[in-house]
Amino acid sequence: MARPSRARLQHRSVRPGWRDRHGRGIRAWVTGPYLPPLRHRDEEFEALVAHALHHLQHAWPEELGGTRFDIAPMPPAAGQDGIRRYTVDRAANRITYYRTPMERLGHQREDDDVDRRAIIESAVIRGVAELMGRDPWDVAPERYRPY
Template identity: 30%
Template sequence: MDRLPARTRRDRHGRGLRGRLVPPTVPLSRSRAEQFDDLVLDAVEDLERRWERELAGVEFAVEDVPWVDHTSPDEVVLDADVLEDGSVPLARVLPAHREGGKEHPARIVVYRRPLEIRAADRDDLADLVRDVVVDQVAVLLGRDPEEIDPTA
């Protein structure tokens, strides 16, 4: 018995999928998440120039939203290592620790969506990201935020 050829999926006008609407060299082609990553990297690079020795080995990460353990909602506690606005975490410091015989470096996690929601525009978001990163570095190093970044 002969099989029919597999049908290809096309839109109803027969054009199929189209290419990108914006060339990859234009800033508009980058996603909001990629643009946010760039803001965090800019803030971190500036601080690493001044605090190179103290920040050696510190990992910086971006997550879309804070992780919540839904299996025990009564157990959700915001520790001193969490920067929050109201009850919404904006960033978190995870100190270096040893677990299962493996060394884990200190880590600063910045949450993208809560910060984007609080910013009026891109410039406001850049300022907010910088303030949050400076605050978390200050917590990690046990210093005042004004000492970490006098311009803040």
């Protein structure tokens, strides 16, 4: 049986930092070079909440000036009225929105981005209205959709 030469062994030990499977070159991104990177559900949810809050903060700057808005995956426990989509703490001037109940328990007519966005926006508006002690229709009459 022939022994491999020393030069060949040295060549095997020097490996590049990337993987070249079967001489095809390095692997490409899943989305390709011309598409933006994929966004996760939590990033999409945060963007929708931020967009709705941006609109409300411009409409009610004095009332929402020092308000803190948080996003959490799940509420700590289910209440008597079921699983909450948001929690309002007036003493701390804070609203916490819960991502999973809004995404999973929202009653959508169609399974598309428009209905998902409407469900999230309506919960954001209801949370702000509860903090301010107003009706959601008064807070954002052109955007509120009661789902």
